[in-house]
Amino acid sequence: MLQPKAYVFDAFGTLFDTTSVLARCEETFPGQGPELTALWRSKQLEYSWLRCLMGRYEDFWTLTRDGLTFACHALHLRIDQDRLDHLLEGYFTLEPFPDTAVLTRLGDIPRAILSNGSPTMLNAVVSNSGLTSRFQHVLSVDAVKSYKPSPDAYRIATDCLGLEAKDIVFVSSNGWDVAGAASFGFRACWLNRQNAPLEMLGQKPEAIIRTLGDLVP
Amino acid sequence: MLQPKAYVFDAFGTLFDTTSVLARCEETFPGQGPELTALWRSKQLEYSWLRCLMGRYEDFWTLTRDGLTFACHALHLRIDQDRLDHLLEGYFTLEPFPDTAVLTRLGDIPRAILSNGSPTMLNAVVSNSGLTSRFQHVLSVDAVKSYKPSPDAYRIATDCLGLEAKDIVFVSSNGWDVAGAASFGFRACWLNRQNAPLEMLGQKPEAIIRTLGDLVP
Numbered sequence: 001m002l003q004p005k006a007y008v009f010d011a012f013g014t015l016f017d018t019t020s021v022l023a024r025c026e027e028t029f030p031g032q033g034p035e036l037t038a039l040w041r042s043k044q045l046e047y048s049w050l051r052c053l054m055g056r057y058e059d060f061w062t063l064t065r066d067g068l069t070f071a072c073h074a075l076h077l078r079i080d081q082d083r084l085d086h087l088l089e090g091y092f093t094l095e096p097f098p099d100t101a102v103l104t105r106l107g108d109i110p111r112a113i114l115s116n117g118s119p120t121m122l123n124a125v126v127s128n129s130g131l132t133s134r135f136q137h138v139l140s141v142d143a144v145k146s147y148k149p150s151p152d153a154y155r156i157a158t159d160c161l162g163l164e165a166k167d168i169v170f171v172s173s174n175g176w177d178v179a180g181a182a183s184f185g186f187r188a189c190w191l192n193r194q195n196a197p198l199e200m201l202g203q204k205p206e207a208i209i210r211t212l213g214d215l216v217p
Numbered sequence: 218m219l220q221p222k223a224y225v226f227d228a229f230g231t232l233f234d235t236t237s238v239l240a241r242c243e244e245t246f247p248g249q250g251p252e253l254t255a256l257w258r259s260k261q262l263e264y265s266w267l268r269c270l271m272g273r274y275e276d277f278w279t280l281t282r283d284g285l286t287f288a289c290h291a292l293h294l295r296i297d298q299d300r301l302d303h304l305l306e307g308y309f310t311l312e313p314f315p316d317t318a319v320l321t322r323l324g325d326i327p328r329a330i331l332s333n334g335s336p337t338m339l340n341a342v343v344s345n346s347g348l349t350s351r352f353q354h355v356l357s358v359d360a361v362k363s364y365k366p367s368p369d370a371y372r373i374a375t376d377c378l379g380l381e382a383k384d385i386v387f388v389s390s391n392g393w394d395v396a397g398a399a400s401f402g403f404r405a406c407w408l409n410r411q412n413a414p415l416e417m418l419g420q421k422p423e424a425i426i427r428t429l430g431d432l433v434p
Contacts, residue, residue, distance in 0.1 A: 043417075049266040050393050050418060053367045054400045058419065066417035073414035150270045176267050183271045197290035200283035201264060202273060 001207045008157045010172035011115035015100050016125055021090035029077050036071055043067035048147040057145040059118040092124040099212040103134040112137035114157045116147050149180020175199035218424045225374045227389035228332035232317055233342055238307035246294050253288055260284035265364040274362040276335040309341040316429040320351045329354035331374045333364050366397020392416035
């Protein structure tokens with residue numbers, strides 16, 4: 001794809017593998033790790049959209065905790081505070097996907113992260129993964145107390161970079177995020193890691209790639 | 218619970234059984250009815266929240282079609298236009314839950330429906346179920362092009378009834394809808410048909426009931 005003036009990346013699921021917490025879930029609740037991890041992730045996202053619509057923003061760390069609590073209740077898993085904290089802290093040490101190694105090969109073009117994650121979560125996961133030097137900006141929607149796919153959330157990136165949306169390639173593995181980014185005006189690039197079908201949200205990405213390596217000119 | 222000045226009811230899942238479409242799904246795709254029905258419903262709701270946040274409203278009929286299309290793609294089910302229409306039309310004839318019979322025993326207090334459903338969907342399902350005379354108002358969020366749990370959507374009911382939210386009991390089987398209603402200021406009543414855990418959205422319903430019969434004084 002034509003080189004942009006900047007790249008903006010989603011974090012969870014795009015650069016960092018949220019299924020990294022699967023091992024902790026499975027260790028804590030043998031045999032139920034996959035189901036717990038999936039429901040947890042799904043509730044975490046659902047709560048971000050619902051709270052944003054209700055005008056009751058809480059940061060993503062709170063929603064991550066609330067999503068896990070709900071998922072444990074729904075699956076009839078008893079969890080105490082220590083184990084809850086242990087699972088949650090998995091978010092601080094999510095593994096970066098191996099293909100993040102190619103980020104250094106994108107040339108001198110500015111790179112930023114724009115994530116729903118709270119500043120604490122983001123700083124921890126970026127720092128622990130050793131990717132700090134790959135990004136000029138690590139941006140959290142917490143600055144505007146709104147979640148993606150709200151335009152207010154995406155605007156953080158254009159404001160920070162001082163660029164128009166049309167000059168920025170926005171990369172996400174999350175289909176709904178790609179739709180939100182395209183709707184906002186970014187050049188949306190869907191990193192379709194799971195070979196998932198396109199979300200039916202009336203927006204098409206400019207490009208669909210299978211690995212971050214496909215971004216390298 | 219203390220009698221309100223009006224009752225407002227959610228429609229899908231609360232008065233009308235969305236699993237009614239299960240039979241059509243199962244007939245069309247034997248063995249995959251339950252999974253298809255669940256994913257369809259989940260996408261339908263997700264798309265309503267996402268489009269609302271993106272500022273890209275489309276009516277609920279469109280989202281119901283889009284959710285079904287996505288669900289078929291995700292489950293690798295091939296569907297042509299005729300079969301798609303057949304499944305969709307199941308929404309016009311959803312079965313009312315048997316406990317809707319008690320609605321006549323709520324006294325002279327005004328009753329309304331407030332639903333995400335498009336006016337066409339709502340009019341059809343209410344009329345086909347024979348419940349028309351049980352409600353003074355059948356209200357669709359389409360009037361404001363916003364979806365629940367956005368406050369704009371709930372305000373349709375207070376505006377129409379000319380009452381304050383605190384004087385209205387809002388009944389829904391959907392935990393996220395109950396949270397939105399409580400956040401808006403309604404006396405929120407959760408009709409917990411599925412014995413589900415409470416959604417962790419920072420809002421508690423005033424009452425939790427297991428059947429509409431529990432509303433009768």
